[in-house]
Amino acid sequence: xxxxxxxxxxxxxxxxxxxxxxxxxxYEVTTTKGAxxxxxxxxxxxxxxxxxxxxxxxxxxxxxxTAYNRGQVLYRIAELLEGRRAQFVDELRASEGRxxxxxxxxxxxxxxxxxxxAGWTDKFIQVAGSGNxxxxxxxxxxxxxxxxxxxIVAPQGAASLLxxxxxxxPALVPGNTVVVVADQAHPLSAISLAEVLATSDVPGGVVNxxxxxxAEIAPWxxxxxxxxxxxxxxxxxxxxxxxxxxxxxxxxxxxxxEPGVPxxxxxxxxxxxxxxxxxxxxxxx
Amino acid sequence: xLGGDLTERGLRLHLEGLSGVDAVGLEQRAAALGAxxxxxxSKAWALDxxxxxxxxxxxxxxxxxxxxxxxxxxxxxxxxSDPSAPRVAAVCxxxxxxxxxxxxxxxxxxxxxxxxxxxSGLVSVAAVATAFxxxxxxxxxxxxxxxxxxxxxxxxxxxxxxxxxxxAGRYGEVFEQIVAVKEACRREDGSYAPLKVILETGELATYxxxxxxxxxxxxxxxxxxxxSTGKTAPxxxxxxxLLMLEAVRDWYRLTGERVGVKPAGGIRTxxxxxxxxxTVAETAxxxxxxxxxxRFGASSLLNDVLLQRQKLTxxxxxxxxxVTLD
Numbered sequence: 001x002x003x004x005x006x007x008x009x010x011x012x013x014x015x016x017x018x019x020x021x022x023x024x025x026x027y028e029v030t031t032t033k034g035a036x037x038x039x040x041x042x043x044x045x046x047x048x049x050x051x052x053x054x055x056x057x058x059x060x061x062x063x064x065x066t067a068y069n070r071g072q073v074l075y076r077i078a079e080l081l082e083g084r085r086a087q088f089v090d091e092l093r094a095s096e097g098r099x100x101x102x103x104x105x106x107x108x109x110x111x112x113x114x115x116x117x118a119g120w121t122d123k124f125i126q127v128a129g130s131g132n133x134x135x136x137x138x139x140x141x142x143x144x145x146x147x148x149x150x151x152i153v154a155p156q157g158a159a160s161l162l163x164x165x166x167x168x169x170p171a172l173v174p175g176n177t178v179v180v181v182a183d184q185a186h187p188l189s190a191i192s193l194a195e196v197l198a199t200s201d202v203p204g205g206v207v208n209x210x211x212x213x214x215a216e217i218a219p220w221x222x223x224x225x226x227x228x229x230x231x232x233x234x235x236x237x238x239x240x241x242x243x244x245x246x247x248x249x250x251x252x253x254x255x256x257x258e259p260g261v262p263x264x265x266x267x268x269x270x271x272x273x274x275x276x277x278x279x280x281x282x283x284x285x
Numbered sequence: 286x287l288g289g290d291l292t293e294r295g296l297r298l299h300l301e302g303l304s305g306v307d308a309v310g311l312e313q314r315a316a317a318l319g320a321x322x323x324x325x326x327s328k329a330w331a332l333d334x335x336x337x338x339x340x341x342x343x344x345x346x347x348x349x350x351x352x353x354x355x356x357x358x359x360x361x362x363x364x365x366s367d368p369s370a371p372r373v374a375a376v377c378x379x380x381x382x383x384x385x386x387x388x389x390x391x392x393x394x395x396x397x398x399x400x401x402x403x404x405s406g407l408v409s410v411a412a413v414a415t416a417f418x419x420x421x422x423x424x425x426x427x428x429x430x431x432x433x434x435x436x437x438x439x440x441x442x443x444x445x446x447x448x449x450x451x452x453a454g455r456y457g458e459v460f461e462q463i464v465a466v467k468e469a470c471r472r473e474d475g476s477y478a479p480l481k482v483i484l485e486t487g488e489l490a491t492y493x494x495x496x497x498x499x500x501x502x503x504x505x506x507x508x509x510x511x512x513s514t515g516k517t518a519p520x521x522x523x524x525x526x527l528l529m530l531e532a533v534r535d536w537y538r539l540t541g542e543r544v545g546v547k548p549a550g551g552i553r554t555x556x557x558x559x560x561x562x563x564t565v566a567e568t569a570x571x572x573x574x575x576x577x578x579x580r581f582g583a584s585s586l587l588n589d590v591l592l593q594r595q596k597l598t599x600x601x602x603x604x605x606x607x608v609t610l611d
Contacts, residue, residue, distance in 0.1 A: 049602050056604070225595075226604025250601075 010040045010187065012047055012211060013194035015054030016204015022046045027212070029188060032097035040187045043210035045220040048179065051208035052226055055149045055177040058205030063146045063175030067122035073201045074118035074172060080196045081111045088161060088189055095186045096160060110165040116264050117169035124173065124269050132277070139280040144273035146175035147253055148228035151221035153181050153214045155234040155261055160186035163261045164193060167233045168207065170268035176229070179208045179221065183234070187211035214238060222246040229253035229272055233262055293457035300456055300500060306492035306528060315523040318567055319560035325597075328559070332594050333371050335558045336363060337397070337404065339587055340411055340547065340580045342377040343611070344418075344515065350385040353378055357389035359609055360408050364591045366607070367598065371404060372397070373587065374576040375441060377411040380434035386410045387438040396440070397576045411481070412439035415466055418485075418514035420445035424462055431469040435478050442470050443481040445514060446498065448488045456501055463505035481547055481580075482507035486525045487517045495525055499532035509545035515582060520550025523560055530568040537569070546573070549582025555593040558586055584611055 010029075011018040023044035029037045062070070081088070085107055092103040125143055132140040150171045155163030160183040171178050182190030194209045210217060215238055222230055222243040230247045232240050236257035247254050255271055262268060323331055341360045343352060356376055364370040374397040378386050387394055387410055395407030412434035416422035422430075431442055444466050450458045463482060470478040482502035486495050502510045510529050513520040526548045533544045546569070552558055558581060565573050573579050588608045595603035 052602070220602065223601035224604070225602060225607050 007038065010038050010191045010211070012041050012043055012051075013191065013198070013207070013209040014047065014051045015057075015208065016198060018194070018198070019047075019050075021212070022050070025212075029095065029186070031094055037095060038188060040191070040211045043181070043212035043217055045217065047210055047212075048217050048220050049224070051179040051210060052149060052151075052221070052224055054205040055179050055208055056226055058203055059146075059148055059175075059177045061203060062172075062177055062206045065175070067125065070173070070175065071118050071121035074114060074121065074169065076200050077196060077202065078111050078114035078118065080200050081107070081114065081193075084192070084196060085111075088192060091189050091192060092161060095188050106159050106162045110162045113162065113165050113264060114169055117173050117269070120266065120269055121173050124266060127266065128270050128273070134279075137282045139282060140277065141280070142275050142277045144174060144270060145276050147272045147274055148176060149179065149226060150176045150229040150231060150272050151179045151181075151218075151224070151227045152231040153218050153233060153235040153238075153257075154183055154190070156183050156214065156237065157185055158183075158234075158260050161189040161193065163234065164190050166262050166264070167231055167268075170265075171229075171231065171272045172206065173269045174273045176272050177206045177208075179210065179227070181214045181217050181221075181234075182209055182211050184211075184213055218243055219246060222252070223250065225250045227252060229255075231255040231271075232257045291460075296456050296460060296501070296504070297454075299504075300497040303493075303496055303500060306496055308492050311492060311528060312524045315527045315564065318527070318564045319523055321560075321563050323559050323563070328593075329597050331559050331562055332555060332590050332597070334562060334574060335555065335581065335590050336371050336373055336587065338574070338576055338579055338581050339373040340375045340377040340549070340582050341373045341587060342515070342549070342582050342584050344377070344379060344413060348379060348382055350382070353382045353385040354389045356611070357386055357408075359587070359611065361390070361393055363587055364594065365609065367595070370591065370594060372406060372408055374580055375409040375411045377413065377443065377582060379417070380412045380414050380430060380437065380439065383410055383412050383434055383437040383439045394438075402575070409440035410438065411441035411443055412437070413443045413445075413514075414439075415444040415462075417443070417445050417483075418516040420447050421449075424465060427462070428465060428469045431466050435470055435472060439478060441479045441481060442466070443483055443511060445483045445485060446502065448485055451489070451494070451498060451501075456497075460501055460505045463502060463507060467506045479508040479545075480506070481509035481511045481545070483511045483514055483549075484529075485514055485517065486512050486522075487519045492524070492528055495528050496532060499529045500536075503532060503536050503544050507544065509547050509580070511547040511549055511582065513548075513550040513582075515550030518551070521548035521552055521582075523564060526561060527564050527568060530565060530573075533573075534569045543573070543578055545578040545580065547580040547582055549580075552581055552583050553585050553589060555586075555590045558583075558590065 021041040025042040026039040027042045029040050088107045089103045129143040134140040223246050230252050360373045360376045399405035414431040414434045415427035484498045591608045592603045
């Protein structure tokens, strides 16, 4: 007798748990040729709200972890991804219609991106911070601190795994927590990545992944008063100027859309930081 | 009501003769009432109603006059960005903090309900007394504690029952203590400060005990029955509050007297508070939804209600940066 395959239920990733959408909605994920692959959860604005609550609750703990510890945690994600390489390659081949070589290349690049950003956690402050010369007996130091809760629209239709990792990792480096809306057409590797995150050392709530329509969810995240920064990397198809205006009402950092997958850069890390300057007297020495 | 003179034996026979609580049925009923969907204009009404019914509370060993003043400022202007937000019913503090609360309230000190039954815009001062939260002190100390709070200007007294005596079956002793504390609530002008009797349901072990304690407190003359001190877990739960509301409803049917209910502790979200409003309306009746008959003992609940209120007015989700810290 032929064995029945056991297909996976793809759910959301909020606060370290895998809930279905509060709305109960799902949408069909298909291969590039249109064949049915899976039902993914279609997140609603209330799922986005719950994700922001989870991200806010997790933010102080993640920001207060030592830079060295955050680096270890991010590096461990790369270790676990390496162990699941075959699964991600299969998923990308099926959902994005990639050749085996292209899928392998994307997964390897995604793993290397985690390693690259993990290395920055205890280094970016030295590079971006400064000791400022002042006319008086004071030390004057500027240091970058995390912005807080970052909402991200992941790159759409470019490279679902690498695109997600390329926007997720830099926001995590300084100690921000993240609510990310995954690639709408290819959400499966995002949820598989969530499984990696859930079994790694990343505290619950630090990363929250929503699948569904960015057009539906992004305006709520842009308007949400408890979101501190908005990365519109994959929002090029949306009315992103309107999203920027909405975000300005609650004083958010906004990163404008860019085509394809954002390259690794220190700028992406620093985009989600705020500079704090402190004065300290030299008299006590 | 018990027939003839009140004796320890009569009281015991009455309390132990109360029908047993169907725990499964009670919890299912509470869950069903909690499943109502309250949206848009009903939600807006409910949120304002919740604020009007809050006893904004600070009961910490570290309370300072400054903290009480900021609590009062919050009670008077819950949302500085929106003057349409109503004031809370009362602030609830320890007895020695009452003068600070009264001074901070100034001309806004008074009964939150006006003579016509509407909102007066005034805020009253409630004080916990009788060796709160444990209640472990002699009756003399408890009475002095109560009289002191009343003399300081407290409008309402929240007392704790002696759970040890209650659990040991000494109902008469608990009854007499409530009667004595009620007498200590007498003001100079001969009127009485309303007395809220805290049952501390988290320590009573069974629903049957909660029903008995509710009746005991009502028979002894309590003006309110209150679930908890907020110092033990579990504090207020929906089934326990439902049970107490049933006692209050049955008492009203027997005597025509209305006794209030105050769930306190553990109610932190608007969603939870709305469940309580539904339960009150469906059990005791809508006339209970006013500050003389129903209160929430809470501190963090108010900020959550304000966030939900801001969401309804602005159309976007609000955040904790947009409400004042306690």
